[in-house]
Amino acid sequence: MATAPKNLSEPLLQLYRINAGSCNGCDVELATTATVASFDVERIGCSYTESPAEADIVLVTGPLTVRVREKVLRAYGEVPEPKITVAVGVCPISGGVFRDSYAVDGPVDRYLPVDVNVPGCPPRPQAILAGIEEAVLLWRARRDGVLPPPVASQPHPEKGAVSTGVRGKMDFNPAACVGCRMCEHVCAGGAIRFNEEFTGLRFTLWHNSCVFCGLCRHYCPTGALTVTDEWQLAHRQDQKYHLTTQGIMPYAPCSGCGELLLPVAPELLRVAFRGTGREIDRLKSLCTECRQKQSIGGRRR
Ligand code: SF4
Numbered sequence: 312m313a314t315a316p317k318n319l320s321e322p323l324l325q326l327y328r329i330n331a332g333s334c335n336g337c338d339v340e341l342a343t344t345a346t347v348a349s350f351d352v353e354r355i356g357c358s359y360t361e362s363p364a365e366a367d368i369v370l371v372t373g374p375l376t377v378r379v380r381e382k383v384l385r386a387y388g389e390v391p392e393p394k395i396t397v398a399v400g401v402c403p404i405s406g407g408v409f410r411d412s413y414a415v416d417g418p419v420d421r422y423l424p425v426d427v428n429v430p431g432c433p434p435r436p437q438a439i440l441a442g443i444e445e446a447v448l449l450w451r452a453r454r455d456g457v458l459p460p461p462v463a464s465q466p467h468p469e470k471g472a473v474s475t476g477v478r479g480k481m482d483f484n485p486a487a488c489v490g491c492r493m494c495e496h497v498c499a500g501g502a503i504r505f506n507e508e509f510t511g512l513r514f515t516l517w518h519n520s521c522v523f524c525g526l527c528r529h530y531c532p533t534g535a536l537t538v539t540d541e542w543q544l545a546h547r548q549d550q551k552y553h554l555t556t557q558g559i560m561p562y563a564p565c566s567g568c569g570e571l572l573l574p575v576a577p578e579l580l581r582v583a584f585r586g587t588g589r590e591i592d593r594l595k596s597l598c599t600e601c602r603q604k605q606s607i608g609g610r611r612r
C-alpha cells in the first residue's frame with residue numbers, strides 16, 4: 312500500500328463517518344484515530360468533520376441495514392465531489408457475519424461507489440490509517456484528473472510495532488487438508504467455499520468476509536489452517552474479489568476401480584494413525600466402495 316506523505320502545502324482533507332448499522336466495533340477503532348496521538352489522522356493530512364457538506368473522504372461502517380439505508384444515502388449525497396469512499400470493516404465490504412440477514416441490504420457497494428476497503432472485524436487502527444492514506448492518494452489523483460499512483464506491495468511500516476498475538480488473515484496448507492469441509496461448515500463469516508473441479512477439490516477463503524474468529528483453525532482436525540499476524544489488508548476496490556487464499560487438493564485414481572478420489576493427507580495419517588504401514592498404504596489408495604468390498608471379501612475368506 313502506498314503512503315501519502317503529509318503535504319504542508321495541501322489543506323487537511325476532511326473525513327466524514329457514516330454508520331450504516333454497525334455494531335460500533337469499527338466505530339470504536341475509528342475513534343482511536345481521532346483521539347489517540349500515535350494513530351492521529353492529522354499525521355497523514357486529515358481531520359474529522361461533523362458536516363457531510365465539508366467532507367472529502369467518507370468512512371462507512373456497518374453492513375447497510377434496511378432501517379438506515381435511506382438516511383445513509385441522503386448523507387452520502389450531501390458530500391460534494393470529488394469524494395472517496397472507504398468501507399471500514401468486513402460488514403460494509405461483504406456483510407460479514409450479517410450477510411444473510413433479512414435486516415441487511417448491503418454490501419455497501421450495491422448502492423455507493425466504494426474506492427477503498429479495509430477488512431477486519433474490526434480492523435486495527437493502523438490498517439484503517441493505511442486505508443485512509445490510500446484514499447488521500449486517490450482523492451488527490453481524482454481532483455487533479457490524473458491516474459492514481461500504483462499500489463505498492465510493501466507491508467505497512469508500523470507492522471512490526473504491533474504486539475504479538477494479534478490475529479490476522481488465515482493461511483491454508485493444502486498438503487494437510489483432507490477435504491472434510493468442517494471449516495466451511497463452522498465459518499462464522501461464510502468466508503470459506505469448496506468447489507469440486509475436474510482435477511481436484513478447490514479451497515477458497517475470501518478475506519473480505521473473514522472476521523478472524525479462528526473457528527476454522529479450532530475445528531480443523533489436521534492443522535491445515537493457521538492464523539497469521541498479517542492484519543494490514545487495506546486495498547482498492549478493484550482488488551475486492553482477488554483478496555483470497557486458495558489451494559487445490561488433487562484427485563488420484565482408486566487403485567481398485569480407477570474412480571477419482573481425494574487422497575488421504577499425510578497429516579491425517581500422522582494425526583489419526585500415528586504413521587503408516589503396508590495395510591494403511593493399501594487401504595488409503597482405495598475409494599470407499601472398493602474398501603468396503605475388500606473388507607467384506609477379506610472377512611469371508
Ligand atoms: S477465521 Fe476462519 S472461521 Fe472465522 S471467519 Fe475467518 S475463515 Fe471463517
Ligand code: SF4
Nearest residue numbers: 488489491492494531
Ligand atoms: S482445512 Fe481442515 S477443516 Fe477444512 S476441509 Fe481441510 S482438513 Fe477439513
